[in-house]
Amino acid sequence: MDHFTYRGGALFAEDVPVAEIAAAVGTPFYVYSTATLTRHFQLFDDALAFADHLVCFAMKSLSNQAVLRVLAQAGAGMDVVSAGEYLRAKAAGVPGDKIVFSGVGKTADEMRLALEGGIRQFNVESEPEMIALDAVAQSLGLVAPITLRINPDVDAKTHAKIATGKSENKFGIPISRARDVYALAATLRGLKVVGIDVHIGSQLTELAPFEAAYAKVAELTETLRADGHEITRLDLGGGLGIPYARSNEAPPLPSDYGAMIERTLGHLGCEIEIEPGRLISGNAGLMVSKVIYVKSGEDRDFLILDGAMNDLIRPAMYDAWHDIVPVVEPAPGTATARYDIVGPVCESGDTFAKGREIPPMVAGDLVAFRSAGAYGAVMASEYNSRPLIPEVLVHGDQFAVIRKRPSYEEMIARDSLPEWLE
Numbered sequence: 001m002d003h004f005t006y007r008g009g010a011l012f013a014e015d016v017p018v019a020e021i022a023a024a025v026g027t028p029f030y031v032y033s034t035a036t037l038t039r040h041f042q043l044f045d046d047a048l049a050f051a052d053h054l055v056c057f058a059m060k061s062l063s064n065q066a067v068l069r070v071l072a073q074a075g076a077g078m079d080v081v082s083a084g085e086y087l088r089a090k091a092a093g094v095p096g097d098k099i100v101f102s103g104v105g106k107t108a109d110e111m112r113l114a115l116e117g118g119i120r121q122f123n124v125e126s127e128p129e130m131i132a133l134d135a136v137a138q139s140l141g142l143v144a145p146i147t148l149r150i151n152p153d154v155d156a157k158t159h160a161k162i163a164t165g166k167s168e169n170k171f172g173i174p175i176s177r178a179r180d181v182y183a184l185a186a187t188l189r190g191l192k193v194v195g196i197d198v199h200i201g202s203q204l205t206e207l208a209p210f211e212a213a214y215a216k217v218a219e220l221t222e223t224l225r226a227d228g229h230e231i232t233r234l235d236l237g238g239g240l241g242i243p244y245a246r247s248n249e250a251p252p253l254p255s256d257y258g259a260m261i262e263r264t265l266g267h268l269g270c271e272i273e274i275e276p277g278r279l280i281s282g283n284a285g286l287m288v289s290k291v292i293y294v295k296s297g298e299d300r301d302f303l304i305l306d307g308a309m310n311d312l313i314r315p316a317m318y319d320a321w322h323d324i325v326p327v328v329e330p331a332p333g334t335a336t337a338r339y340d341i342v343g344p345v346c347e348s349g350d351t352f353a354k355g356r357e358i359p360p361m362v363a364g365d366l367v368a369f370r371s372a373g374a375y376g377a378v379m380a381s382e383y384n385s386r387p388l389i390p391e392v393l394v395h396g397d398q399f400a401v402i403r404k405r406p407s408y409e410e411m412i413a414r415d416s417l418p419e420w421l422e
C-alpha cells in the first residue's frame with residue numbers, strides 16, 4: 001500500500017496534487033511520501049516484535065537526508081556500504097550504535113572512520129577484510145564488533161544482477177569455511193564476534209529462498225555455539241520484494257516474513273536485525289515526467305518523455321517494469337493506446353517500456369512512474385549533461401524540495417580547467 005492515489009480525477013501524493021508539485025519544481029522530479037516510508041518501516045518493526053530487534057534501512061536504496069531523518073525519527077537504524085553513506089547517516093542524526101556497515105570492499109580509511117565515529121557492527125565479508133579490520137582496530141586501541149557474512153549458497157530466484165547468495169557471487173564467506181573463519185576471528189584481539197550475517201539478494205518475491213538461508217543460519221548458530229563462540233545477534237539482510245506491476249504481483253508481506261523468521265530462528269534467543277531497502281522506499285516514491293512529443297513511427301507510436309535512463313536506470317539496467325500512470329485520471333471507459341515509452345538520451349536502451357497500454361497522451365501531459373523510490377534517485381547520473389532531477393518530500397498537505405535541481409551553471413562549474421588550458 002502507498003499514499004499515491006487519484007482523488008477527483010487527479011493523482012495525489014498524500015494530500016498534495018502531483019500536478020501542483022510539477023508546477024512548482026518543473027519536471028522531471030522524484031516525490032516521496034512520508035506516510036508510506038514510516039508505514040513500511042513500522043510493518044517490519046511490528047513483524048519482529050517477538051524478539052529484540054533493529055530494522056536497519058538499507059540506505060543505498062534512497063539516501064536523501066530528509067528521508068533518513070524521517071526513518072531515524074521512527075526508530076530505524078541504517079545499513080551503510082560506504083564512508084559516504086556512514087557520514088550521511090550520521091548527518092541525518094542516526095547514532096553510531098544503530099549503524100551496521102556492510103560491503104565487500106571496505107577500506108582501512110572507512111573502517112577507521114566508523115570505529116572512531118561509533119558503529120553497531122561491521123558485517124565482514126572475507127578473511128582479508130577481517131585481518132585488515134583487526135589491524136585498524138588495534139591501531140586505534142579499539143575493539144570492532146563484527147558478524148561474518150555467510151554465503152549460504154542458495155538460489156534467490158531473482159534477477160542475476162541482484163542475486164548475492166550463490167557460491168559464484170562475490171559476497172560473503174562460503175558457509176563451508178565458516179567454522180574455520182570464526183575460529184580465526186576468535187584469536188584476533190581487535191575484533192569481537194557478535195553474530196552471523198546473511199543477505200541473499202534483492203527483489204525476492206517468495207519466502208522459500210529466505211527460509212532456506214535462515215535454516216542454514218540456525219544450524220550454523222548451534223554449531224558455532226558448540227565451538228564456544230558467543231552468537232547473540234543475527235543480521236538477516238534485506239531483499240524482500242515489492243509489487244512493481246500491481247495488476248499481477250503479490251509478494252509476501254513483512255508480517256509473513258517476520259512469522260517465518262520467528263519460526264526458523266526464534267528459538268535461538270538472538271537479537272534480530274534486518275536490512276530492508278526496497279520494501280521501505282520503493283513504493284514510497286514516484287518519478288514524475290512530462291510528455292515532450294508523441295511520435296508516430298512506422299509500426300508503433302512513441303511517447304518521448306523529459307525523463308530518461310540517467311534519471312531512472314532500472315528499466316535499462318535490470319529490464320525492470322514500472323507501472324506508468326497518467327497524472328490526470330482518465331475518464332472511466334477510456335480506451336487505451338499502445339506506446340513505446342522512451343527518454344531523450346541517445347541510446348536505444350533509453351526505453352522505459354515497450355508496447356505499453358496506457359490512456360492516450362498528448363504533448364504536455366504528465367505521467368508518474370510508480371515504485372520509483374528505491375534505486376531511482378540514488379542511481380541517477382548526469383549522462384548527456386542532464387542535471388540531476390530534484391527530490392521532493394510530501395508530508396500530509398505540505399511538500400518541500402529536499403534536493404534542488406542544479407542549474408546548468410552549477411553543473412558545468414564542477415569541472416575545472418588545468419592551468420595549461422586556461
Ligand SMILES: *Cc1c(COP(=O)(O)O)cnc(C)c1O
Binds near residue numbers: 060240278
Ligand atoms: C542491497 C542490500 C540490502 C537491501 O536490499 P533490498 O532489496 O533493497 O531490501 C540489504 N543488505 C545488503 C548487504 C545489501 O547489499
